[in-house]
Amino acid sequence: MVSHQTPLDLSTDDNVILINPRFPKADFDKLYSLAESVQHELGLQAHVWIATSGSTADSIGSTKLVALSKKALIASAVSVNKHLQATAEDIWTQVLPHFHVGGLGIEIRSELAGSRVVPALKEGKWDAQHFYQTILKEKCTLSALVPTQVYDLVAHNLRAPETMRAIVVGGGVFDAPLYEQARALGWPVLPSYGMTETASQIATASLQSLQAQDYPEIELLSHADARSNEEGFLEVKALSLFTCYAQNTAEGARHWDPKIQGWFVSEDRGEVQGMALKISGRSKDYVKIGGEGTNVARLRAVLEQSALELNPLWPLHISLLDMPSERLGAEIHMVTTLNSSAAEKIANLYGEKVLPYEKIRKIHFVTEIPRTDLGKIQWSALRRILC
The missing domain is CATH 3.40.50.12780 (ANL, N-terminal domain)
Structure with a gap:
């Protein structure tokens, strides 16, 4: 199996793995190993592995891979x-x-x-x-x-x-x-x-x-x-439909074919x-930013972890959401009740953990983040505040 081949040789039974080289090395290696193990287990030949841009993964390393013959x-x-x-x-x-x-x-x-x-x-x-x-x-x-x-x-x-x-x-x-x-x-x-x-x-x-x-x-x-x-x-x-998915999960590597x-x-x-x-x-939580797909729920988790590393109380005072963008289709905004100094520290640490198109493009300072009695953010109410 090769990791890059341009132009793609369509005449061979070789398998090819095409993964975003901007992914952190640990995540890149994890996905590469996943493709190799599943390809070997299933005996796949003449396939190309590509990370789906529509993945709802919790981390880059658990991005779903698609096997295309x-x-x-x-x-x-x-x-x-x-x-x-x-x-x-x-x-x-x-x-x-x-x-x-x-x-x-x-x-x-x-x-x-x-x-x-x-x-x-x-x-x-x-x-x-x-x-x-x-x-x-x-x-x-x-x-x-x-x-x-x-x-x-x-x-x-x-x-x-x-x-x-x-x-x-x-x-x-x-x-x-x-x-x-x-x-x-x-x-x-x-x-x-x-x-x-x-x-x-x-x-x-x-x-x-x-x-x-x-x-x-x-x-x-x-x-x-x-x-x-x-x-x-x-x-x-x-x-042109794909052959199967492969994904690293908390329970280990798995592969499946969802077609019926x-x-x-x-x-x-x-x-x-x-x-x-x-x-x-x-479906909710999945958006495309300038043609690149991402899962907003995953990005929120990255933001909250970044805030937690700086101050254990800060995660309660921040969140992010996708907002419409005339140029990009959507972009990521952060909302917070903290002061600008704290917000910028969180945003900077978050920015070190995500891909360029997933970075925060605007910070909204509010007096309160609307929540339900169970503490869940009321997204529609929050959007009304921002718009």
């Missing part, structure tokens, strides 16, 4: 290429990490179509101007972005180059106002829906939707089917109307 990844790429009418003449511009299915998907699509991929990060980081100049220089035609990146293009008032013919947008809520602003600047954005478990998108707006300015429907791709269950959660069946007769029940609420998907929202 190379056949599933190929099925996804073939379907997306068909939807985008991709050919060897196309040039992809790449700004998504390879350890996410969005970035990995671009590499596989281009390999199958015989097209070229041009990296467009500046010193490993997203930069709207650099992305724009790369498109101009290389005459790129296709790309995939998260809503935050589209926001930056709009904020810089950058008009789409004529060569760019389609940009798949996923990894978070892509709301109508931002879509309309991007389209007004000529960006050929196609809203999509997918997840790590489906090896990228399973529904995307059509190329024909670019002939209009209205927010388009997202349509199921040729390799996927979907339905809603009685609780309103979206169920998916697709050639080939159907996977997602954490998303939505409905299917013909070939169109309508997603209404995700």
Whole structure:
């Protein structure tokens, strides 16, 4: 098993582990060992392990891993290429990490179509101007972005180059106002829906939707089917579905396949109307920040532990929650009844324990954090205080 392989060799039975290199080493090693042990136990071959961005894990080391077969990844790429009418003449511009299915998907699509991929990060980081100049220089035609990146293009008032013919947008809520602003600047954005478990998108707006300015429907791709269950959660069946999960838990390492007769029940609420998907929202505590998924409940636990390390009474006087962000989709805010000095100490210690996109972006100072008689925070009341 190898930890990194670019481009991914689709012809071998090798297993590949793709984990965020920014994870703390102890967590990285823990996840790597998990993938190795489960792969060996199940006798898996020709699979790629990816940490799900939708994980509700209590710590980075207990993040759920998804095992995707190379056949599933190929099925996804073939379907997306068909939807985008991709050919060897196309040039992809790449700004998504390879350890996410969005970035990995671009590499596989281009390999199958015989097209070229041009990296467009500046010193490993997203930069709207650099992305724009790369498109101009290389005459790129296709790309995939998260809503935050589209926001930056709009904020810089950058008009789409004529060569760019389609940009798949996923990894978070892509709301109508931002879509309309991007389209007004000529960006050929196609809203999509997918997840790590489906090896990228399973529904995307059509190329024909670019002939209009209205927010388009997202349509199921040729390799996927979907339905809603009685609780309103979206169920998916697709050639690109994952093989199994693996996770480090308090009881030890475990693996499981949650599919029932080939159907996977997602954490998303939505409905299917013909070939169109309508997603209404995700389960509580899981949010995406600039396309990166996180569990707010886990972050609260990190914050409380940080406060406890500084003063045993402080955890009672702090909490955090996700707040809407025009640019990022959501961002993390801290709320406290403590003074600014204490709050900053907690925020700084917390910031050392989380990933960059999970850091606190604003501190709200309040006189009281509303709680129930049992001491549970009343989140709706707290949001009303802050808004």
